[in-house]
Amino acid sequence: MNPSHSLKQHIALAYILLAVMVAGAFSLVSYISVEIIEEQVIDVRLAKMADRLIDFQQQGRLPDAPPEVRFLIDGDIPPELQQLPVGSHELALNNRHVHALLREHGGRRYAVVQEVEELAHTEQVILWALLIGFAVSVLLAIALGMLSARRLIAPIAALAEAVEGNVAASALPSLAAQDEIGVLARAFAKRTDELQQFLQREQMFTGDVSHELRTPLTVMLGAAEVLAAQLSAQPAQHAAAERIRRVAAETAQRVSALLVLARAPESLHxxxxxxxxxxxxxxxxxxxxxxxxxxxxxxxxxxxxxxxxxxxxxxxxxxxxxxxxxxxxxxxxxxxxxxxxxxxxxxxxxxxxxxxxxxxxxxxxxxxxxxxxxxxxxxxxxxxxxxxxxxxxxxxxxxxxxxxxxxxxxxxxxxxxxxx
Incomplete structure (x- = not known):
């Protein structure tokens, strides 16, 4: 059997494909969820913070921004941000990963910039955790698939080995099992028993018929020999008698051959x-x-x-x-x-x-x-x-x-x- 097409390989492959599909779908959904949550949380936070800081600035009060947040107005805004349209943006600024919210209010341009290095690091950790989890799931699926396939195929392999070894029908493995393997084993046992009985009947019939034919053939052969000896002085009749003797001898040989064929192959010399x-x-x-x-x-x-x-x-x-x-x-x-x-x-x-x-x-x-x-x-x-x-x-x-x-x-x- 070609190993690439064995049932064991198919079972193991099914486990692996299932693990890849489930773990891959879970990892993808998890990653997308993290991205969506990140975007929504940061954007909502920056929007609320921008509203508060702009109100403070218009009221002449000193804007109170957290340490990781910078509030920039007009010329203080870096050129990289000046070129961007109003709205939320994620970019690298001075080799730092930041989220920026740009707004225009009262003829002035405002920018709220928050560094997200820690958040990016957390995102990388989550990504690596998902990748490791995916790899571990596939490895576990391979191990579980091979183990399950070995356990599932073992009874079938034992049954096939017993059938190839011409084991008696009553000695076939898994005969008492109530699963599909037991059904298969009992079907094999029934078929094997029927074939053995058929072969035995055929051999017995061939042997019995051949044995019963030997006695009349022996009589015919003896009579033909006596007749040929008595007609030795008459060439025409002697030739006919000799032909009868020859045919009887040939038939006796064929009957002997049938007796030989009725024996088991291993007993043939x-x-x-x-x-x-x-x-x-x-x-x-x-x-x-x-x-x-x-x-x-x-x-x-x-x-x-x-x-x-x-x-x-x-x-x-x-x-x-x-x-x-x-x-x-x-x-x-x-x-x-x-x-x-x-x-x-x-x-x-x-x-x-x-x-x-x-x-x-x-x-x-x-x-x-x-x-x-x-x-x-x-x-x-x-x-x-x-x-x-x-x-x-x-x-x-x-x-x-x-x-x-x-x-x-x-x-x-x-x-x-x-x-x-």
Missing amino acids: APRTLLNAIVEAEMERCQPLLQGKPVACSLTCSEPVSAQVRPELAGIIIGNLLRNACQHTEQGTIVVQLAAGQLVIEDTGTGIPQRLRERLFEPFVHGAEQPAHEGTGLGLSIVKRVADRIGWDVRLQQPASGGSRFVLSFPALRTDLPGP
Whole structure:
């Protein structure tokens, strides 16, 4: 999972954004309130003081101004203030921060100037306090967000780890919880139990059917061998009996392969198997499918090729791919290329329609619009399932010259290594 898109990150980010918005709004409102209060308090105070001082001056009395306030008349007013219009002003005068109120009364100009250095310092303190409070709020939000996210995600992470570890449904964590995590855990447990029961039923059914078929197949194989021995002096009948024996033997091998597939993957023993002999045997078995067709089937292989696989499982994959090529090729060639780590079966048949290529390995999907040979459409599906089971890869390619090319990839083994 990409950490930048994890649920933990989203929860922590939500806390941080909330803190930034709330603390930022509070700080902004506080700062604006301080500014408004400052302006109103100073302006009202200067206005009242100006009224009183101007009255004193007109009455000939000595103006009584506080020490931090200066009352200036006409020429005593500094040039910086002379240029300003009547009203309240905030400016720097002689490197001092002041508020000034200018008035004109009776043809004379008056100025009431108050230094606000202490007030400006207080304003700076408030501003820094707001900034520090904002930063502390964000840091607390980060810590609280990470802590809350960790506590919220911990049950989900434990549940995911248990599911990945294939823990029994009854042993999943948070099953007794009454919150959403408990609902999720119970849903996982129910689904896991259903899947395990389904897989168990499938394995038992496959094993039971395969076991029940072995006895009649053994009888058929024994009878075919006896019949072939009795007809050894009659070539035509002997060939038919030998074919029955061969088909019965092949069917027995397929049943054995089904029994192998019914086992758990970890119980499968995969010996070192020479694939050359399997390919040649499967090509020989497919020869009856090419009788009467102008089709040449050839094998290209320059060295022994081995793989870590059960022979019967490799035979299922290779045999189905070869039969598929023989059934759908009416003329031309079928070329089998075997090399280390790869088997390629290419034919000059009708090819696979574009709309069927993506679904070709699904059950009951035929590789042609109207197949010349009746079938269930399970051959390539079985190939795909067996290949996935043993860790091989099979894919379809469309040659430029037409037809089909199936590429079977498998882990290559060094030819100089001794067998088991």
